[in-house]
Amino acid sequence: MTGLFWEEFRVGDRFITPGRTLGEADSVGFADFIGDYDPLVLDDAAARAAGLDGRVVHDLYVYAVVGGLRARLGIFDGTGMAFLESTWQFLAPARFGDTIHAEVEVVDRKPTRHPDRGVMTQRIRVLDQRGRLLQEGMHTGMYRRIGRGL
Amino acid sequence: MTDVRAVDIAGTLRSPGRTITESDLVRFATISGDWMPIHVDREAAAASTFGQRVAHGPFVASVAAALAQRAALPWQQARQYDAFEWRARRPVLIGDTLHVEVSRSTEEPAAGTVALDFRVLNQRGEEVGTGRLVQRICGGEAASR
Numbered sequence: 001m002t003g004l005f006w007e008e009f010r011v012g013d014r015f016i017t018p019g020r021t022l023g024e025a026d027s028v029g030f031a032d033f034i035g036d037y038d039p040l041v042l043d044d045a046a047a048r049a050a051g052l053d054g055r056v057v058h059d060l061y062v063y064a065v066v067g068g069l070r071a072r073l074g075i076f077d078g079t080g081m082a083f084l085e086s087t088w089q090f091l092a093p094a095r096f097g098d099t100i101h102a103e104v105e106v107v108d109r110k111p112t113r114h115p116d117r118g119v120m121t122q123r124i125r126v127l128d129q130r131g132r133l134l135q136e137g138m139h140t141g142m143y144r145r146i147g148r149g150l
Numbered sequence: 151m152t153d154v155r156a157v158d159i160a161g162t163l164r165s166p167g168r169t170i171t172e173s174d175l176v177r178f179a180t181i182s183g184d185w186m187p188i189h190v191d192r193e194a195a196a197a198s199t200f201g202q203r204v205a206h207g208p209f210v211a212s213v214a215a216a217l218a219q220r221a222a223l224p225w226q227q228a229r230q231y232d233a234f235e236w237r238a239r240r241p242v243l244i245g246d247t248l249h250v251e252v253s254r255s256t257e258e259p260a261a262g263t264v265a266l267d268f269r270v271l272n273q274r275g276e277e278v279g280t281g282r283l284v285q286r287i288c289g290g291e292a293a294s295r
Binding site: 040 | 168177178181182183184185186187188198199204206207208209211212213215216217219220225226227228229230231232233234235236237238241288
């Protein structure tokens with residue numbers, strides 16, 4: 001399956017990703033995998049001492065899952081060329097059992113000096129099952145243009 | 151207040167290194183659900199701009215954030231992510247060894263935050279990317295957001 005080319009995206013286009021429920025083992029496994037041992041993610045006593053009612057989901061695990069949910073939209077298959085930049089805000093932690101999805105909106109498109117590729121920026125909002133905004137950010141990437149082959 | 155190691159603009163804190171393996175790429179695909187061919191299909195990636203599989207951007211960004219914290223924050227310090235910026239400069243390929251240099255650490259006691267400015271270098275000393283990580287240092291109310 002082939003995704004959309006740079007020309008086929010328009011500023012204002014919006015896409016809604018599939019959802020995913022966040023599990024405890026996934027969050028802990030992610031912290032171990034990247035080597036970020038935040039006590040609020042791994043140590044229940046430390047989380048309670050910090051005023052929470054237990055551990056929270058690793059914030060970067062949510063960020064990583066959003067990347068996967070975006071990929072599953074299929075619109076970048078074969079046309080997404082490179083990750084350029086990400087600017088991200090973490091507004092609230094997710095809890096085990098929360099189900100997240102992301103809203104992706106095209107906010108900017110720029111050609112490059114290369115005729116086979118263009119830059120595109122998307123605003124990404126990450127929401128839980130109650131519609132609460134957990135994370136929000138901008139993602140900029142390089143995308144293939146029409147007629148230049150895959 | 152916190153035990154953040156002070157860094158002036160002239161000095162840097164260097165993290166330990168991490169070699170990015172083929173296993174890392176497959177594991178990140180498994181965890182995130184991003185199975186785009188550029189990351190996991192050797193044959194398709196051979197025909198791409200980079201000529202081989204490249205590490206997922208969010209994976210490199212996550213490893214960079216983890217290494218920056220290992221270089222600059224005490225491991226037992228509870229904190230939450232507040233903001234993160236990452237600008238990729240070069241692809242990360244299987245077999246590359248990355249380390250992070252934290253060039254500045256700025257504590258803002260009023261906001262309860264610590265900001266780390268860092269860059270990521272590969273084994274050839276090439277800059278892979280630059281970033282800024284802002285975290286809320288937790289104790290009491292800061293944790294409840």
